[in-house]
Amino acid sequence: MTVSRALKTPALVQLGARERIAEAIKQLGYVPNQAASTLASAKSQVIGVIVPSLSNSVFVETLTGIRDSLNQHGYKFLIGESGYSPERESQLISTYLAHAPDGFLLSGIEQQDTLREQLATNNVPAVRMFDLGTSCDDVTVGFSHEEAGYSIARHLIERGYRQPGFLGAQLDPRMMKRRHGFRRALSEAGLNPGVEVLTPAASTVELGTQMLGQILQQAPDCDAVFCCNDDLALGVLFECQRRGLSVPSQMAIAGFNDLPWSAFANPGITTIVTPRYQIGFTAAQLLIKILRREPIDNPNINLGFRLAIRHST
Amino acid sequence: MTVSRALKTPALVQLGARERIAEAIKQLGYVPNQAASTLASAKSQVIGVIVPSLSNSVFVETLTGIRDSLNQHGYKFLIGESGYSPERESQLISTYLAHAPDGFLLSGIEQQDTLREQLATNNVPAVRMFDLGTSCDDVTVGFSHEEAGYSIARHLIERGYRQPGFLGAQLDPRMMKRRHGFRRALSEAGLNPGVEVLTPAASTVELGTQMLGQILQQAPDCDAVFCCNDDLALGVLFECQRRGLSVPSQMAIAGFNDLPWSAFANPGITTIVTPRYQIGFTAAQLLIKILRREPIDNPNINLGFRLAIRHST
DNA sequence: CTGAAAGCGCTTACAG
DNA sequence: CTGAAAGCGCTTACAG
Structure with a gap:
C-alpha cells in the first residue's frame, strides 16, 4: 500500500520510506501492472481515437496533436482506422470499450445511432473532430x-x-x-x-x-x-x-x-x-476537461481555415 | 464461469445454455472487461509496435501490414513513435511493459543494451523490422x-x-x-x-x-x-x-x-x-509464431527490394 | 457439460 | 504517515 502511495502521491509518504521503495523498485525492475490498476480503479488512462485513415497524412498530423496533448496528462491512446465506414467505426468502438477507455476522440459528426447508444450506456464521453456540430449535446472541434x-x-x-x-x-x-x-x-x-x-x-x-x-x-x-x-x-x-x-x-x-x-x-x-494538428490538440484538451468535470465554455469550437493563394491559380 | 466459456470456447458449452447467454449479453449490453482478463490470464493480447515516425508514410504502410496480420489473430496493438531516438525507444518500451504486452515489433537492429535487458527480464519476445540481423539471437524482417x-x-x-x-x-x-x-x-x-x-x-x-x-x-x-x-x-x-x-x-x-x-x-x-507493407505483415506473423512456440525456420528474413527504373535517370 | 474456489496485482476506504 | 481488509471481473484448475 505504501508502495502504491509512493508512486501515485509521493508527498504523502515519508522521505525515508520513499527512498527505500525507490531502491527496491530499481533492484527488482518493478513495473506496475496496468491491468490491475485499471481493474481496481475503473480508470484506464486510455483514450480511444478513431480516424478515417492513416494513409492520409492529414490524420497523422492530427494524431500528433492528440499525442502531444495527451502525453502531458499521462493518457495513452488506442488508434483505430474506420476506413470512412460508420459500421466499422461502431465495431471499433465495441472492441475498444472492452479496454474501458476513459473517453473517445472520433472523426466527423455523422456517427450511427447505435454508436451514440453504445457511448451513452457505457457513459464514455466523446469529442468529435474535423467538422462543426450545431447541437450542444455534441462536443466538436473543426471548421466549416x-x-x-x-x-x-x-x-x-x-x-x-x-x-x-x-x-x-x-x-x-x-x-x-x-x-x-x-x-x-x-x-x-x-x-x-x-x-x-x-x-x-x-x-x-x-x-x-x-x-x-x-x-x-x-x-x-x-x-x-x-x-x-x-x-x-x-x-x-x-x-x-x-x-x-x-x-x-x-x-x-x-x-x-x-x-x-x-x-x-x-x-x-x-x-x-487546415488546422489539423490544432484540431487534434484542442480536441484532446477538451476531452481532458470533460473527464475532469471542468466547465466548458463552448462545446463547438471552430478553428477556421486559411486560403493560401499561390501561383497555380 | 459458463459465460466465460461460452465466449472463449463455445464448443464446450451446451447449445441451450449458449443461447440463453447470448440473449442476456445482448440485453445487458455486456462487454467483457479486458483488464480483468489480462490480470487473470497474464496475457494481454496486445503487441507493442514502435516505429521511428508516423510522418513518414513508409511506416504507416508497415503499420497497415501489421494490422492486417494481427487482426486475423485477435491481437490489438499499441503504436509508439521513437523519433529515431534509441533513448525514446527504451522509454516507450518501459511504458508499454506496464500493459503487459505479449510481444514487441521494433524498428531497426540498433537497440540499446538496456532495452535488450528490459525485454529479457520481462521475457517478452521482439521482432525487429526494416533491417537485416546476422545473429540468430535476433529475429529480423527487412532487406539490405x-x-x-x-x-x-x-x-x-x-x-x-x-x-x-x-x-x-x-x-x-x-x-x-x-x-x-x-x-x-x-x-x-x-x-x-x-x-x-x-x-x-x-x-x-x-x-x-x-x-x-x-x-x-x-x-x-x-x-x-x-x-x-x-x-x-x-x-x-x-x-x-x-x-x-x-x-x-x-x-x-x-x-x-x-x-x-x-x-x-x-x-x-x-x-x-521497398516491401514495407510486407515487412509489417511478415514481422507480425513471425511474432505470432514465436508466441505460439511454433518452430521458426529462419529468424532473419530478407524480403529484398527492387530497382524501378523510370525517366528521371 | 457445469460450477465453486482461489487468485491475478492493484486501489479504495478505513483504522491506527 | 502507514498498513490490513475487501474487492475490481476475469481465468485457471479442480470437482462434480
Missing part, C-alpha cells in the same frame, strides 16, 4: 467545410476563371460539404456548377492524373479545377505538365489541406490550409 | 540497405553519369547503410564518392528543394543525385524545374522507397521499391 469550398470558388471566380470544375474523391460527408460550398458560389455567380468528376476511390496523386483527363473530356473548356485534396492536385499538376498545359494560364489548380509539399511544387499550389 | 544503395549507384554508373552525388537526411543507421553502399559502388568504379550533402533534419520535399542548391554549389559538375527518400527526390525535381534544369539530361534523380506518387511525377522518379 462548406465555407472552405465556398471560399475556393470565390477565389477562382475573382481571378476570372469562367468554368471551374470540381474533382472529388472518397465522397465522405466533409468532402461533400466542400463540394456543396463550391457549387453554391458558382451558382451565385451565374456560372455552371455541374462540371465535376466524383469517385469513391481514395484520393491519390495517381487518381489526380486520371481525373484531369476525365474532366477535360466532359468539359473541354474547363479552365480551373478545385481538387478535394492536395494529392489529387499534385496529380493534376503532373498531368498538365505531361500534356503541355501551362499552369495556371491554361489550367488553374486549387487543392485542399496544404500538405507539406504544396507550397514547394512548381508552381506552388493554391490551397486551403 | 547497403545493397540497395549499391544498386542505385550501379544503375547511375551504367547510365553513364560521371559525378553522382548523395543527398541524405535524418542520418539514421539504415540511411547510413544506403550511403555506404552507394559510396562503395562509386569507389569501385573509380568515381569520386565524396559529393554529398547530409543533414540530420527529417526528409521532406522542402528540404529536397534546398539540398539541390547545396550540392550544386559544392560540386557544379554533379550530374545525378541519389536521394535517401522519395520526398527529397520530389523536392529536387521541383527545384530542377524552377531552375530550368532538364531531368534527366542535365540532372538525373533517383529516390528511395517508391512512395505512391513517384511513378506519376513528371518525369517518373527512378527509385528503390
